[in-house]
Amino acid sequence: MKAILACALVASACEPLDPAATADPSNCEGCHPEQTREWAGSMHAYASEDPVFVAMNARGQRETGGQLGTFCVRCHAPQPEVRGVGCVACHQVKTIEATHNGGLTWDRGGPMRGGLRDPEATAAHDSSYSELVDGSKPSSSQMCGACHDVVLPNGLAIEATFAEWNASVFADNLSCSGCHMFTAGPRRHDHSFPGIDVATTPWPGIAEQRALIARDLRPAILTKLCVAPMGGGVEVSITLDNAQVGHAFPSGTTHARRVRVELEADGLVVGEPWILRSWFRRGTEEVQFAWDADAIDSELLMPSTSLDPAQPGYYHARTRTVRLTGRPAAIRLGVQIQPIGTDILEDLVKSGDLDPAVIAASTTHTLDAAAREWRAADGFGCVPSR
Numbered sequence: 001m002k003a004i005l006a007c008a009l010v011a012s013a014c015e016p017l018d019p020a021a022t023a024d025p026s027n028c029e030g031c032h033p034e035q036t037r038e039w040a041g042s043m044h045a046y047a048s049e050d051p052v053f054v055a056m057n058a059r060g061q062r063e064t065g066g067q068l069g070t071f072c073v074r075c076h077a078p079q080p081e082v083r084g085v086g087c088v089a090c091h092q093v094k095t096i097e098a099t100h101n102g103g104l105t106w107d108r109g110g111p112m113r114g115g116l117r118d119p120e121a122t123a124a125h126d127s128s129y130s131e132l133v134d135g136s137k138p139s140s141s142q143m144c145g146a147c148h149d150v151v152l153p154n155g156l157a158i159e160a161t162f163a164e165w166n167a168s169v170f171a172d173n174l175s176c177s178g179c180h181m182f183t184a185g186p187r188r189h190d191h192s193f194p195g196i197d198v199a200t201t202p203w204p205g206i207a208e209q210r211a212l213i214a215r216d217l218r219p220a221i222l223t224k225l226c227v228a229p230m231g232g233g234v235e236v237s238i239t240l241d242n243a244q245v246g247h248a249f250p251s252g253t254t255h256a257r258r259v260r261v262e263l264e265a266d267g268l269v270v271g272e273p274w275i276l277r278s279w280f281r282r283g284t285e286e287v288q289f290a291w292d293a294d295a296i297d298s299e300l301l302m303p304s305t306s307l308d309p310a311q312p313g314y315y316h317a318r319t320r321t322v323r324l325t326g327r328p329a330a331i332r333l334g335v336q337i338q339p340i341g342t343d344i345l346e347d348l349v350k351s352g353d354l355d356p357a358v359i360a361a362s363t364t365h366t367l368d369a370a371a372r373e374w375r376a377a378d379g380f381g382c383v384p385s386r
């Protein structure tokens, strides 16, 4: 019935799709409209359109005299016929050769592999169950990990989402898809893949992506604000805990991310913001881009690596203490995350690689649920009090 309906909607639907047609997501829309619409608004579809990617790749090629080669597009546009990470980048994966640097092989022209064990037959393509694409199997994370971990030719691991997850308590029972693909109904998984990045040029689904990112960030990070008297002033301690992120926070392109943790006393910003991110170095010098780096320093919120309170990996919250000289009536803690530091964007604009309009179009996410306010009227102590 479904197939007959599809034949009426899509001219070619009753013919098997050839390998080139299979690579083109517009040929899937007629029969998989929701998955295709969600994917089209995702960063997977945007991966090779992203002006920051295009700018950084162009600059990297220039500065390395072309030595970067296809290093970047291997993950950002693995199928030559398609822009971005298309359907078959995940649904025709045959083997996983390595859990980094795009270490996948594909069975082009083969069946569509997915998590359905009893797929309904269709004339458009053969279907087959694959554990590599079954989100209920923790091992399916390796498929995601092949693209989500980046190791430079000099051995430096600069993106490590899979490795972080693999070392965490989540690795035993919760795959990447288990958190990132909301089950939207029977035989239906959400393909929006919200993370942190939002398109900076006109693109479908920007408002939806922002809303889904806010949904995922809300329960993810727990905060606590404690205020104690100290001389004539106060001692303020901020505790951040990665409660529900299956890897570090931030993760992935941590050298680009800027998590800003800021204090306000009586409405005025006080002290230096606490920034969670990574820094690239070459020797002792800080460098901006991966192709110049031979070391990386990070301050991130790690996930639990142990369920045993006796093990150090059980506790992973981070605390910072600052002293304020006065006695404010109210102190507020705020947390924001910016996908790519303005300093990086400005650097790319200055070298002529990036349109300055991208800076104004960037989204900064405010973690509303992480905000805390302490009031002197309620007495010294912590918010929340437990």
Ligand code: HEC
Residues within 6 Å of the ligand: 002, 003, 006, 007, 010, 013, 014, 017, 021, 022, 023, 024, 025, 027, 028, 029, 030, 031, 032, 087, 088, 091, 112, 113, 114, 115, 116, 117, 118, 119, 120, 121, 122, 123, 124, 125, 127, 128, 129, 130, 187
């Ligand atoms: C003529 C309709 C039609 C077209 C066109 C079509 N599909 Fe399908 N596809 C189906 C049907 C029907 C199923 C089975 C769904 C079910 O059993 O719930 C399916 C199943 C799948 C599955 C799940 C396989 C499994 O075993 O889990 C994937 C993945 C898939 N399709 C991807 C694609 C992609 C990618 C395209 C575009 C290149 C595409 N399909 C085009 C009809 C179609």
Ligand code: HEC
Residues within 6 Å of the ligand: 141, 144, 145, 148, 161, 162, 165, 166, 170, 174, 175, 176, 177, 178, 179, 180, 194, 195, 196, 197, 216, 217, 220, 244, 245, 246, 247, 248, 249, 250, 251, 252, 253, 257
């Ligand atoms: C327990 C749930 C959970 C699991 C498991 C999980 N994630 Fe996430 N992920 C999140 C949440 C929540 C966020 C948003 C907070 C953040 O950015 O870290 C996120 C963010 C991300 C981001 C954006 C990261 C950033 O900070 O820029 C990427 C990329 C990502 N996840 C990929 C993966 C991959 C790949 C895996 C498997 C190896 C995975 N996730 C497993 C919950 C999860």
Ligand code: HEC
Residues within 6 Å of the ligand: 025, 028, 029, 032, 035, 036, 037, 039, 040, 044, 085, 086, 087, 088, 089, 090, 091, 114, 115, 116, 133, 134, 135, 136, 177, 181, 187, 188, 189, 190, 191
């Ligand atoms: C980043 C990897 C990835 C990309 C890209 C991707 N999918 Fe999927 N898709 C999955 C995973 C993983 C599942 C299985 C989830 C499960 O069963 O646990 C899935 C499931 C499906 C299913 C089975 C029904 C369902 O929703 O569970 C269909 C159909 C499908 N995808 C179609 C598509 C189409 C069409 C595209 C491109 C427009 C696409 N997918 C792009 C990873 C991907």
Ligand code: HEC
Residues within 6 Å of the ligand: 043, 044, 046, 047, 048, 050, 053, 074, 075, 076, 078, 085, 089, 090, 143, 144, 145, 146, 147, 148, 176, 177, 180, 193, 194, 195, 196, 197, 198
């Ligand atoms: C073929 C490579 C490839 C595979 C396989 C892949 N991804 Fe991705 N993914 C990417 C790239 C590249 C981006 C970044 C796009 C951009 O922002 O330019 C991305 C972006 C994301 C984001 C959004 C991050 C953000 O900052 O907003 C999430 C979440 C994500 N992927 C999760 C997954 C999960 C879960 C899987 C496995 C089911 C998976 N990916 C499989 C290459 C891949």
Ligand code: HEC
Residues within 6 Å of the ligand: 050, 052, 053, 054, 056, 057, 060, 068, 071, 072, 073, 074, 075, 076, 100, 101, 102, 146, 147, 148, 149, 150, 151, 195, 196, 197, 251, 252, 253, 254, 256, 257, 290, 339, 340
């Ligand atoms: C192993 C696969 C892989 C390789 C190789 C790779 N990337 Fe990525 N890239 C990703 C993934 C996955 C993400 C999404 C991670 C996240 O959201 O945290 C991403 C995100 C990005 C982003 C998104 C914006 C941001 O937040 O920084 C840019 C820009 C980018 N990559 C540029 C590059 C450039 C330039 C190269 C080559 C020097 C490169 N990438 C090589 C997988 C890869």
